Structure formats: C-alpha cells, structure tokens
Amino acid sequence: MLPFKLVYSEKYFLPIGEHVFRADKFRLIRERLLQQHAADESDFIVPDLASESDVTLVHSPHYVNKLMEGGLSAREELQMEIPYSPQVVDAFMLHTGGSILAAERALEDGVCMNIGGGFHHAFPDHGEGFCMINDFAVAIRVMQKRGKIRRAMTVDCDVHQGNGTAFIFGNSALKPNVLPSSSAPTLASVSGPGTSRANGADVFTISLHQEHNYPFVKPASSIDVNLPDGCGDTEYLAWLDNALSSGLRQFDPELICYVAGADPFSEDQLGGLNLTIEGLKQRDELVFRAARTRNIPVMTTYAGGYANHVEDTVTIHCNTVLAAAEVYRTATSDRPR
Numbered sequence: 001m002l003p004f005k006l007v008y009s010e011k012y013f014l015p016i017g018e019h020v021f022r023a024d025k026f027r028l029i030r031e032r033l034l035q036q037h038a039a040d041e042s043d044f045i046v047p048d049l050a051s052e053s054d055v056t057l058v059h060s061p062h063y064v065n066k067l068m069e070g071g072l073s074a075r076e077e078l079q080m081e082i083p084y085s086p087q088v089v090d091a092f093m094l095h096t097g098g099s100i101l102a103a104e105r106a107l108e109d110g111v112c113m114n115i116g117g118g119f120h121h122a123f124p125d126h127g128e129g130f131c132m133i134n135d136f137a138v139a140i141r142v143m144q145k146r147g148k149i150r151r152a153m154t155v156d157c158d159v160h161q162g163n164g165t166a167f168i169f170g171n172s173a174l175k176p177n178v179l180p181s182s183s184a185p186t187l188a189s190v191s192g193p194g195t196s197r198a199n200g201a202d203v204f205t206i207s208l209h210q211e212h213n214y215p216f217v218k219p220a221s222s223i224d225v226n227l228p229d230g231c232g233d234t235e236y237l238a239w240l241d242n243a244l245s246s247g248l249r250q251f252d253p254e255l256i257c258y259v260a261g262a263d264p265f266s267e268d269q270l271g272g273l274n275l276t277i278e279g280l281k282q283r284d285e286l287v288f289r290a291a292r293t294r295n296i297p298v299m300t301t302y303a304g305g306y307a308n309h310v311e312d313t314v315t316i317h318c319n320t321v322l323a324a325a326e327v328y329r330t331a332t333s334d335r336p337r
C-alpha cells in the first residue's frame with residue numbers, strides 16, 4: 001500500500017480518436033502500477049466532476065458556456081488541437097475534479113497524485129495544445145476559496161512552457177526571472193501573511209521547458225527556465241534544483257502543484273530535450289524531496305508524454321509514483337518541524 005492516494009477514473013479516457021496524445025495512457029498507468037504491485041486497488045480514489053462554479057474561478061463564464069453548449073467556433077476547435085464533443089468536455093471536467101481531490105488529499109496526507117490532469121495550455125477564455133480546462137489552476141483557486149490555503153506554487157516540468165498557467169496567475173508586481181541568463185534579475189519577496197488571496201501574487205509559477213518549442217509566445221512565469229535543444233539529465237537537474245531553491249527562497253507556498261510531464265524524454269515525438277527515463281525519475285525525486293524537507297504538501301498532475309513507444313510514457317509516469325513512494329516512505333522523524 002502506498003503512503004498516499006492516487007486519483008483516477010476509468011472515465012479519464014478522452015475520446016479524441018487516433019491522436020499523438022494517447023488518451024489511453026491513464027488506464028495503462030493504472031494497469032502497470034497494479035501489475036507490478038507498486039500500488040493496489042485500495043490506493044486509488046475516484047473523483048467527482050468539477051462543478052461549473054469551480055471552473056469559472058479560472059475560466060470565463062462565456063468560454064465555459066461555449067464548452068457546455070457546443071458553441072466553439074471551428075477556429076477555436078482547431079486551436080485546441082483535439083476534436084470537440086460533450087464527452088470530451090465531461091472528461092476534462094473529471095480530470096479537473098481529480099485535481100481538486102488531489103489538492104484536498106495532499107493538504108491532508110502531505111502528497112497526492114492525480115493520474116491525469118496537467119492541462120497547462122488552457123487559458124481563461126480559450127483552450128489550446130490539447131488542453132481545454134486548466135485543471136490544477138482551478139484546484140488552486142478552489143482551495144483558496146474554501147480557505148484551505150492562501151499561497152501555492154506551480155512547478156511545471158513538461159517540455160512545453162506552461163503558458164496558460166503563467167497567464168492565469170500572472171501578476172505585474174512580479175518581475176519575471178528568465179533563466180538561464182547571466183543577468184537574471186532578483187525577484188522581490190512576494191510572500192507573507194498579508195498576501196491577499198485574490199490577486200496574482202498568491203501563486204508563484206515555475207516552468208522549465210525547451211525554449212524553441214510550442215508555445216511560441218510564452219507569457220512570463222515567476223521563473224521561466226528556457227532550456228536549449230538537446231539539454232540532458234545533468235544540466236536539467238541542475239537547473240531544476242536552482243529554480244526550486246530560488247523559488248522557495250522567495251516564496252512560501254502552502255501547496256505545490258507539480259506538473260510532471262513525461263515529454264522532456266529523449267524519444268518524445270513533440271519534445272527536443274534529451275532526458276533519460278532515469279533522469280526523469282531523479283527529477284521527480286528532486287521535486288518531492290524539496291517539498292518534503294520543507295513540509296510543503298504536494299499534488300502531482302501528469303500533463304504531456306508522447307514517446308515513440310507508449311510503454312515508455314507509461315514507465316515515466318509510473319516512475320513518478322515510485323519516486324514519491326521512495327521519498328515519502330522514509331522515516332518521518334527526520335522531517336524538520
């Protein structure tokens with residue numbers, strides 16, 4: 001039995017036909033975890049659909065209406081890069097409910113993983129890049145609305161920049177910090193008990209991504225790490241460590257949303273970085289260790305993963321569960337208080 005819960009529903013499958021986005025990966029991850037006895041049935045919990053009122057904490061009522069009524073234009077559907085159907089909307093609402101549940105359970109148990117979600121390219125008024133609803137942005141706003149947290153941090157390690165998330169939580173009071181850069185500006189401190197929960201400064205966004213890749217317009221995150229093509233394990237892990245240390249020095253989140261994309265993998269069809277499967281597991285461990293040593297609850301979502309062989313995508317995502325289990329199974333007595 002795992003020391004945390006895995007949020008999953010068989011209805012996470014997105015009926016989008018033959019597509020580079022293998023929407024059956026969620027089921028395959030669950031099956032692999034069970035087959036390898038990395039998890040058992042009792043580790044899984046099933047989410048409810050997010051409500052429209054939850055989703056409109058991030059998305060415009062006009063956009064949500066169009067999703068519910070089937071009112072997207074052909075151009076809007078094209079920009080989404082997946083076919084529209086009411087069933088696809090339901091699946092996204094369920095992934096979003098899953099991220100809300102994962103956030104809740106992370107606050108109770110210290111860590112929780114949504115075996116789905118991570119739709120970081122969804123903006124308040126439109127979807128793009130296979131993303132219809134920004135599930136974890138909604139989860140953060142729901143936790144804030146319920147008074148469970150004031151401040152959150154997103155750590156987005158998908159190979160593509162988290163443009164929707166950066167836009168949603170963007171705040172002109174924050175000077176964006178773009179790395180790698182020899183002249184990167186130092187961020188002003190934005191944390192503190194007086195931080196109000198309605199403005200953008202209550203969510204600190206970190207994105208590590210391939211610079212020369214989609215999205216070509218990248219709204220500023222609090223920290224953007226623009227990685228060069230072909231970046232490998234050692235360099236990547238050093239930048240991640242740097243970004244996490246820098247972010248956590250400046251900001252004191254009560255919840256971390258880790259976006260554990262599998263597409264920085266060297267054999268990804270939509271990525272141009274050069275990480276190995278082992279390097280990606282070390283990446284996961286680095287994030288979980290950073291959260292755990294500081295006693296910050298962490299929820300995980302999966303985002304992209306388009307390896308030539310879907311088995312590799314499944315391995316990378318399963319390894320995220322294994323990495324969390326290794327970090328959170330160690331004795332709690334050494335946790336700083």
Ligand SMILES: [Zn+2]
Pocket residue numbers: 158159160261263303304305
């Ligand atoms: Zn991606």
